[in-house]
Amino acid sequence: MTLSVLRQSFHVVMALVVLTACGRAPERVLPLAIQTAWPMPDVEERAPCADVGDLRACWSASDAAGVHIVTRRTPPFALSSLGFRIIGTGKTARAVDRGRAAPEFVCDGDVCRQAHPRLPDDGEWECADFAAIVVCHGGAAPAGVPPGASDAGYVCGPRHSRDGKAERVCVDLSPDTPKGIARGERCRFDAENGLVRDCRKDGTAQSVTDPCRTATDCASGLVCASGRCLPPLPAPSCWADNDCDKSSCRFGSCVGDPT
Numbered sequence: 001m002t003l004s005v006l007r008q009s010f011h012v013v014m015a016l017v018v019l020t021a022c023g024r025a026p027e028r029v030l031p032l033a034i035q036t037a038w039p040m041p042d043v044e045e046r047a048p049c050a051d052v053g054d055l056r057a058c059w060s061a062s063d064a065a066g067v068h069i070v071t072r073r074t075p076p077f078a079l080s081s082l083g084f085r086i087i088g089t090g091k092t093a094r095a096v097d098r099g100r101a102a103p104e105f106v107c108d109g110d111v112c113r114q115a116h117p118r119l120p121d122d123g124e125w126e127c128a129d130f131a132a133i134v135v136c137h138g139g140a141a142p143a144g145v146p147p148g149a150s151d152a153g154y155v156c157g158p159r160h161s162r163d164g165k166a167e168r169v170c171v172d173l174s175p176d177t178p179k180g181i182a183r184g185e186r187c188r189f190d191a192e193n194g195l196v197r198d199c200r201k202d203g204t205a206q207s208v209t210d211p212c213r214t215a216t217d218c219a220s221g222l223v224c225a226s227g228r229c230l231p232p233l234p235a236p237s238c239w240a241d242n243d244c245d246k247s248s249c250r251f252g253s254c255v256g257d258p259t
Contacts, residue, residue, distance in 0.1 A: 037094040040073045040086055049089045050155075051174035052230060053132060053182040053209035056086065059233040065225035066232055080104055083180040087152040098176060101151060105178040110201040112178035117189070117197035120154040120170035127189050131219035132182035132207035133231065134175040135252040137239040139168040157236035160243045160254070169236040171252040173208065182207045221250025 042049045042058065049058040049070065056072035073095075074084045080099030088094055105112040119125050120136055127136040137159055150156075156170040177185055178199055186202040189195060206219040210229045215222070218229035236252040238244050244254035 036100065037087075037096050038075045040075075040093050040095045041091045042070060042089060042093050045070060045090060048233065049093070051086050051153075053174055053207065054083075054180055055209050055228065057173075057230050058089075063225065065223045065230070067223065067225050067230045069226035069228060069230070081179070082176050085153055085174060096152070101153075102176055105176075105197075105199065107178060112199045113190075114176060114197040114199075115194065117195060118151050118153065118172070118176060119195075120156055120168070121150045125170075129175070129187045129189065130251055131222065131229075132175070132177070132185065132187065132205075132209075133251050134172040135236075135239070136170045136172075137167050139170070155234045155236055159239060160237045160245075161239075167239075169239055169252045171234045171236045173231060173234065182209060221248075221255060 042056070045058050047058040047060040049056060051057075051072070054072075056070050057067050058070050059067045072086065074086070075095055079097040081104050082098035082102065084095040085098050086093050086095055102118045103115055105114045107113075119127065120139065123139040123141050125136045125138040127134055136154070139156075151172075153172050153174065154170040155173075156168050159165070159167040159169045161167055175182075175187070176197065177187065184201060184203055184205070185199045185207070186205040187197060187199040190198045206229075208219070208222060208229055208231060210218060211227060212218050212224040212229045213227075215224045218224055222229040222231055224230075231251055232253065232255060234251065234253055238249035238252060238254050241249045243249055247254045248256055250256070
């Protein structure tokens with residue numbers, strides 16, 4: 001029996017143990033090679049929620065800061081070094097293996113590179129990393145190529161462009177990182193020899209989910225809530241400040257007054 005088969009058998013047994021420990025009769029468990037998602041509902045949360053970095057955040061008008069941290073639940077096993085992403089919200093939230101949509105990072109010392117990183121879809125995109133949040137704009141489909149499936153990790157909206165271009169802006173609040181943790185990494189997109197996501201250790205880099213006491217501890221555009229630097233609820237619409245009317249562009253959304 002090969003090592004991969006042994007690992008698969010172990011994960012199936014662990015899934016049965018978890019279900020039994022929760023007081024439920026074990027349901028039919030698909031082999032991990034077939035199963036693609038595991039239910040991970042946001043317990044008692046009615047507000048919209050999403051992965052933010054390696055944490056889970058929910059947005060509510062009743063919060064003083066508009067956002068708060070909740071428990072992030074994932075399966076008790078790992079399928080790749082990229083970890084899991086929770087997609088959906090509320091009762092429909094489910095965990096999916098990030099490794100199904102993108103390759104793992106290849107590291108050389110403190111530099112890790114991911115070939116063919118995740119993009120919003122198969123369109124033409126320009127992307128940048130701001131405080132460990134990825135913002136992309138574009139989306140035009142290549143000539144003669146049928147549209148592919150959209151990546152569930154991105155939230156998208158039409159760009160308020162003033163040059164008449166019909167573009168979209170897409171935001172990923174929890175992009176792939178070498179060890180699944182945004183803090184202490186500075187990442188960028190390198191398109192010199194095919195698109196690559198390049199991440200390097202940098203203890204000075206400001207990142208979403210950094211610990212904080214006030215908003216001044218956070219990168220511009222983030223708020224301090226639950227002791228962490230968090231983004232307001234995304235409303236993707238801009239790539240630059242001049243896309244916004246009497247406000248500034250932060251993490252793809254027009255927010256606040258210009259300073």
